[in-house]
Amino acid sequence: MSRIAFLDFEASSLGKKSYPIEVAWVFDDGSSEATLIRPAPGWTDWASDAEAIHGIPRDLLLSEGQPHDVVARRMIACLTGHTLYASAPSWDGQWLSRLLRAADLPRHALRLQDTDDAQRRVxxxxxxxxxxxxxxxxxxLNEVLAGAARDGQADGPPAHRALADARQEYERWRAIRHATETAVRALASELPGGP
Structure with missing residues (x-):
């Protein structure tokens, strides 16, 4: 199985000119990284209702965020060669593309797939x-994913912080892997000659 990572962005808004303000990823071994992103020149979009959800003030990005191009290069260095999953790949892909382009990197250098695909695949x-x-x-597959959907409803809504949300997707994937292993063992024990 190739290495995978679960990735999440927080953003300035959900508008057309929105940009990423925080990114995090969690690898399949549970190791993770997260960083605030200092806005690139010209990134001025800001929605107070989005700030009320993620709780990250723009001033914090300016004082403690890493420069956008440093974050983009770090992502390329850490994530190239991994299969990347996001719970909202269209939104997260848009912010990833915006970040890479602003750093003069190819916008398709990293690509996102839907975490549903990671769950089915495992x-x-x-x-x-x-x-x-x-x-x-x-x-x-049907049994495990139905159980995961029920469990996911009990997880509650996303935290709207990049690391917490990426970790939630990772933990859900791990639970699905464990449930599958358990179901496989149970099936093997029912078969003639099983344990």
Whole structure:
């Protein structure tokens, strides 16, 4: 299985001129990184209602944020070669692209996929590794993802801070992997000659 990471941005607003103000990622081993992003020149969009949600004042970005180009280069250095997942890949992809372009880096140097894909993939790969038939794989996939959807409703809404939200996606993926392993063991024990 290739290395993966769960990524999340917070942004200045949800408007057309919005830009990333915080980014975080969590690797599949649980290690993580997060940073505030100092706005690039010309990034002036700001929505007070967005600030009320994420709780990051613009002054904090100016005083403690890392320069946008430093953050972009750090992301390229850390994340190139990884499969990257985000819970809102269209929004997060827009902010990633804006960050990379502002740093004069190729806007498609990093690409995001939907975390739903990571969840499905870990179930299927775990089932295939156990030698399960396609029918058995689909049965476990449906069972595990239905359980994860119920558990996800109990998790509550996102925290709207990049690291907390990326970690929540990572923890959900880990729980799905664990549930799949448990389901595979249970199925194996029911089969003739099973443990």
């Amino acid at each position: 179930v299927i790969e775990t089932c295939r590794a156990a030698g399960l038939s396609p029918g058995q794989q689909n049965s476990i």
